[in-house]
């Protein structure tokens with residue numbers, strides 16, 4: 368176990384340097400050459416308008432108050448319905464974030480462009496970001512504020528993730544954007560960020576709340592965390608300060624622990640929000656809702672009734688030009704250690720004492736701890752790796768992994784993994800959990816399937832099929848229950864049928880996970896963010912697999928054809944009496 372941060376105040380105090388906001392004028396770089404000096408008053412005016420609008424009604428009259436793409440469809444009538452959209456009310460929750468600045472490090476990167484800026488825009492347009500809000504993009508490229516505003520607006524127009532833009536809202540959103548740049552290993556760039564917070568102070572009601580989002584290569588997580596600490600920006604005396612860290616969190620157990628330790632020299636754990644975007648998916652949250660919001664499932668959710676559980680995250684896409692990252696990561700780091708382990712933990716955990724961050728995360732940690740270890744010597748019997756070869760997808764020929772641009776011709780990097788987890792606790796003893804994920808599989812689908820035991824005795828003709836409760840995480844989001852039914856006719860012949868709940872019954876398109884998680888972080892709700900000990904246990908579980916596979920060439924690679932369901936050995940792993948679901 369890694370050590371927990373001791374007193375946050377003590378840590379932060381110790382790390383607060385005397386250089387805090389030192390000599391701002393002297394450190395101002397030659398920048399913003401396009402005459403983009405921002406008069407404080409302009410910002411104050413905009414913010415004051417925002418504040419007034421928000422004060423009128425946090426729920427309605429926000430800056431861009433409008434309708435999200437998701438609300439273009441009219442929801443079905445609700446009992447006593449009056450046209451009021453229940454989803455909108457739900458999204459708003461019962462409070463809005465305090466005035467704050469969102470600082471995005473790596474604002475010129477792919478994630479920021481395609482996902483983060485659209486997510487923030489959507490939240491803002493829906494009036495969910497509170498009374499005063501602004502964004503400071505931070506990068507290494509020299510850019511003026513105006514150039515960054517242009518860049519961000521282009522990104523919003525181009526991203527598929529952007530909600531329908533209401534007239535005039537892009538121009539209003541533009542007003543909220545600022546940019547700073549510099550070398551992330553020095554002090555100057557953090558000083559500039561600090562001054563952005565100073566400037567927003569008045570408009571933010573005298574507070575300097577800040578959410579620092581690290582959307583950079585992982586090698587920069589520690590330098591940025593430390594840089595913010597050196598300049599006193601983790602100190603919460605003038606407003607809350609939170610650090611959002613993208614994945615991957617470390618590349619193995621040792622580096623994840625080192626990163627946690629480095630971060631905790633500056634930040635208390637309560638200030639740290641490690642992103643796993645799967646937790647922001649509506650359907651993943653619904654897993655908890657269905658398990659713990661109904662009486663009928665939980666009694667069956669154990670070794671008495673469940674035969675096994677299958678968790679699948681299959682992707683039809685290949686590398687998509689990410690060789691630089693993926694050659695270093697591979698599927699275990701990219702998907703198994705984080706997203707699939709989280710899905711597993713939510714499926715297998717006990718009911719939390721309350722729906723709050725620590726209660727839920729405590730339960731996830733407990734079940735992760737209960738998983739039988741997979742030391743290097745066990746890997747062969749419980750895990751299968753694969754790498755895709757050339758094949759055909761949707762009638763088109765696609766290259767194998769080793770033929771992708773910038774991949775080594777004999778790359779040992781796995782693009783598929785299947786693993787059997789055994790949980791040594793009273794609930795799950797003897798119930799295997801099979802997890803699989805891979806690229807260039809036949810289709811994009813993520814599903815958690817709870818497969819029940821066969822009936823104890825067959826009194827009707829026909830097979831004794833296993834009932835399956837399947838959570839379709841994506842796409843075609845919903846939940847289905849497969850069971851046997853009599854087919855119409857004179858004979859008592861059974862056939863499998865499916866009862867299906869589909870999310871589109873709600874008449875709302877689902878929220879981007881990044882919107883959900885960004886808003887949660889702004890609200891200080893860490894429920895959907897993995898805690899330090901969760902990440903640590905997930906790394907512990909995959910460590911043996913990484914040790915056995917890292918850099919070790921699998922002579923059989925490539926061992927599955929693009930467009931198929933992975934290597935044959937995966938069928939042996941789950942068999943002989945069980946079969947992977949054909950999705």
Ligand SMILES: NC(=O)C1=CN([C@@H]2O[C@H](COP(=O)(O)OP(=O)(O)OC[C@H]3O[C@@H](n4cnc5c(N)ncnc54)[C@H](OP(=O)(O)O)[C@@H]3O)[C@@H](O)[C@H]2O)C=CC1
Pocket residue numbers: 472473474475476477478479506507508551581582583584585587613614615
């Ligand atoms: N892209 C995605 O879909 C996903 C990304 N992530 C994670 O998000 C993070 C960002 O990913 P992504 O946006 O794809 O990465 P990119 O490489 O596209 O962008 C990274 C950002 O960091 C900046 N940067 C890179 N190196 C330096 C440096 N040495 N000094 C200062 N700035 C630097 C880049 O600047 P410049 O523009 O000048 O290169 C850019 O702004 C990563 O941790 C990734 O693992 C997680 C899930 C999905």
Ligand SMILES: O=C1O[C@H](COP(=O)(O)O)[C@@H](O)[C@H](O)[C@H]1O
Pocket residue numbers: 644682701702813
């Ligand atoms: O984090 C990642 O996730 C995506 C899959 O995410 P999804 O939400 O589209 O299911 C994966 O393609 C990528 O390799 C990985 O880094």
